[in-house]
Amino acid sequence: MTSKILCPTDGSxxxxxxxLLAAEFxxxxxxxxxxCAVNIAHGGMRGPTISHWRPEEVxxxxxxxxxxxKAEGATDVGTLEVVAREAAPAIIAYAEQNGYTHIVMGTGDKRGLQRLVLGSVAGEVASRAHCTVTIAR
Known part of the structure; x- marks a missing residue:
């Protein structure tokens, strides 16, 4: 049964x-x-860690x-920022550690060589998550 839904977004x-689909569910x-917004962190080691988005953008x-x-009718809605070096592992780990039963996320329409070269966060989440994953197009 779905009791907690996690929906990553990057604003695209x-x-x-x-x-929209997560709100409907x-x-x-x-x-x-x-x-959640996964704010990708760059740098570190010998220099400062720099996040992709500034706090006001997030x-x-x-x-x-x-x-x-909320406009779609979801009433119990929260938000959070996750700072990580890679989006998919961060989404999967957060969902598992916090007892989410469903992940809903959108994806682009990547096919063939483009998908092979660029990879797919949604595909990685779908193949590795502990819970149900719904990919919206």
Whole structure:
């Protein structure tokens, strides 16, 4: 049974599709929905760690996604920022460590060589997560 839904977003159109679907699932099941932004960290070791997004960018991205989810009828919605070097392992680890029962995320329409070369966060999450994963297009 779905009781906690995690929905990663980066603010893209594909991610917005995931937020809309996650909100629909949350509304239908009464599940808690957490929208997260994985802020990729670069650097470190000998220099400072630099996050991809500035704090105000993360706040706006999450506020926009939360407002969208609530407009779709989800009532129990929270947000969070996860800072990590790679998105997929961070999403998987956070979901497992915090008892999420469902991950919903959007993905682009990558096919063939482009998908092979670029990889797919959604594909990695779907293949490695401990819980149900729904990929929205």
């Amino acid at each position: 159109d594909h991610a917005t599709t995931g937020v 949350a509304k239908a099941t009464g599940a808690h929905l957490t929208i 706040q706006k991205l999450l506020a926009d996604a939360e407002a969208l989810a």
